[in-house]
Amino acid sequence: MRILYFAWLRERIGTGEEEIALPEGVRDVAALMDHLATRSPGHAAGFAERRTIRCAVNQDFADGATPVADGDEVAFFPPVTGG
Amino acid sequence: MLKVLVTEAPFDLAAEAARVQGVGDVGAVASFTGICRADDGLRAMVLEHYPGMTERALTAIAEKAMARWPLSACTVIHRHGRMEPGDPIVLVLTASAHRAAALEACAFLMDWLKTKAPFWKREELADGTARWVEARTADEDAATRW
Numbered sequence: 549m550r551i552l553y554f555a556w557l558r559e560r561i562g563t564g565e566e567e568i569a570l571p572e573g574v575r576d577v578a579a580l581m582d583h584l585a586t587r588s589p590g591h592a593a594g595f596a597e598r599r600t601i602r603c604a605v606n607q608d609f610a611d612g613a614t615p616v617a618d619g620d621e622v623a624f625f626p627p628v629t630g631g
Numbered sequence: 632m633l634k635v636l637v638t639e640a641p642f643d644l645a646a647e648a649a650r651v652q653g654v655g656d657v658g659a660v661a662s663f664t665g666i667c668r669a670d671d672g673l674r675a676m677v678l679e680h681y682p683g684m685t686e687r688a689l690t691a692i693a694e695k696a697m698a699r700w701p702l703s704a705c706t707v708i709h710r711h712g713r714m715e716p717g718d719p720i721v722l723v724l725t726a727s728a729h730r731a732a733a734l735e736a737c738a739f740l741m742d743w744l745k746t747k748a749p750f751w752k753r754e755e756l757a758d759g760t761a762r763w764v765e766a767r768t769a770d771e772d773a774a775t776r777w
Binding site: 552554555556604607608609623625626627628629630631 | 751753
């Protein structure tokens with residue numbers, strides 16, 4: 549699956565994009581965040597304040613309970629500030 | 632007629648307004664232009680976005696406006712990349728037979744795109760530091776009033 553990071557989350561993690569295999573037992577966004585936080589110290593720092601992070605699954609806004617599957621595009625980012 | 636554009640290039644308000652005036656029974660064209668301010672010694676602002684999702688989110692918001700108000704045209708242009716104080720960032724333009732629909736839809740579009748489109752602003756300040764703009768509760772409140 550394709551994982552994308554934006555804004556300060558991208559900076560803390562050190563990459564804007566990574567390809568991972570869906571880890572065993574991971575069925576939703578919340579579990580995916582738990583897994584991603586273990587990948588590196590940067591990931592741990594990025595995901596430290598979980599409540600400030602928003603996400604999208606296949607380019608639709610999602611939340612922790614949204615299901616994820618192999619092949620999905622999942623993006624994590626801070627609250628949006630456009631306009 | 633719906634136009635959504637995410638681009639690095641500046642836009643031309645007069646040209647965009649002229650384009651929608653001849654479409655259907657137009658008695659009112661409303662527009663909003665958001666411009667980069669020089670608050671707190673801001674030197675430049677860099678707008679990051681999520682290519683693909685941005686266009687998708689803006690189109691969904693514009694379609695919602697077209698469904699809710701009797702609009703003959705709706706245009707949303709949002710820039711990304713580096714902008715300096717005075718540079719235009721976003722343009723929303725609506726056309727309708729009467730002013731109420733055009734004005735209301737224009738306000739709705741701005742309120743919603745500020746909270747429901749994947750853009751992030753990073754400010755570069757005169758002292759050489761940079762910071763990510765934090766989301767404002769007031770923007771969230773403005774979006775929920777619709």
